[in-house]
Amino acid sequence: AQKVTQAQTEISVVEKEDVTLDCVYETRDTTYYLFWYKQPPSGELVFLIRRNSFDEQNEISGRYSWNFQKSTSSFNFTITASQVVDSAVYFCALSEAHNNAGNMLTFGGGTRLMVKP
Amino acid sequence: SQTIHQWPATLVQPVGSPLSLECTVEGTSNPNLYWYRQAAGRGLQLLFYSVGIGQISSEVPQNLSASRPQDRQFILSSKKLLLSDSGFYLCAWVRWTGNTEAFFGQGTRLTVV
Numbered sequence: 001a002q003k004v005t006q007a008q009t010e011i012s013v014v015e016k017e018d019v020t021l022d023c024v025y026e027t028r029d030t031t032y033y034l035f036w037y038k039q040p041p042s043g044e045l046v047f048l049i050r051r052n053s054f055d056e057q058n059e060i061s062g063r064y065s066w067n068f069q070k071s072t073s074s075f076n077f078t079i080t081a082s083q084v085v086d087s088a089v090y091f092c093a094l095s096e097a098h099n100n101a102g103n104m105l106t107f108g109g110g111t112r113l114m115v116k117p
Numbered sequence: 118s119q120t121i122h123q124w125p126a127t128l129v130q131p132v133g134s135p136l137s138l139e140c141t142v143e144g145t146s147n148p149n150l151y152w153y154r155q156a157a158g159r160g161l162q163l164l165f166y167s168v169g170i171g172q173i174s175s176e177v178p179q180n181l182s183a184s185r186p187q188d189r190q191f192i193l194s195s196k197k198l199l200l201s202d203s204g205f206y207l208c209a210w211v212r213w214t215g216n217t218e219a220f221f222g223q224g225t226r227l228t229v230v
Contacts, residue, residue, distance in 0.1 A: 043226060052216060097213070103211045
């Protein structure tokens with residue numbers, strides 16, 4: 001069964017600090033996809049990144065970067081020089097390619113990030 | 118293009134009243150559809166999924182039910198709402214095209230009073 005753990009339920013930082021959100025996953029599938037979503041107060045999920053299990057390259061997009069390590073089953077997300085607009089709940093999710101539920105996404109519990117000015 | 122519509126956006130219902138939330142998708146056929154719920158301050162919990170018309174699988178026992186009357190329509194219902202049904206409900210469509218892609222509705226914030 002697939003499982004995602006986000007151990008940090010809430011993080012508070014001061015603007016311009018760097019912050020890393022942890023994500024650890026469990027799966028028996030050899031092909032799977034990992035996602036990060038941002039959920040602002042309005043509630044909708046904003047897609048940030050998708051990574052497949054065969055691509056361990058780290059990715060950088062502006063102030064965002066992701067570190068995927070299969071050896072530790074982790075897919076951590078770092079925000080550099082955080083801004084107040086980064087305040088939101090962030091979800092990590094996993095989708096197995098060979099799942100009877102049609103590639104459903106399993107979400108972690110989410111991390112609430114508060115960036116103070 | 119592929120889109121997913123979910124309504125209503127907000128809903129306040131008394132305890133014991135019925136519920137019907139609707140989700141429709143455009144730009145695809147035979148989608149895999151999902152209903153998630155987010156209780157206040159909690160994560161996203163999968164409630165139901167459907168891989169085809171009339172096919173519903175439930176992930177957790179609850180006061181809710183789901184139906185898939187048409188290929189691109191997924192409905193979440195309850196005959197009698199409980200206070201514990203309050204939360205944020207998200208409809209999702211997931212497809213595999215060499216990569217897994219997921220699309221989410223705007224969500225429905227349900228308050229049972």
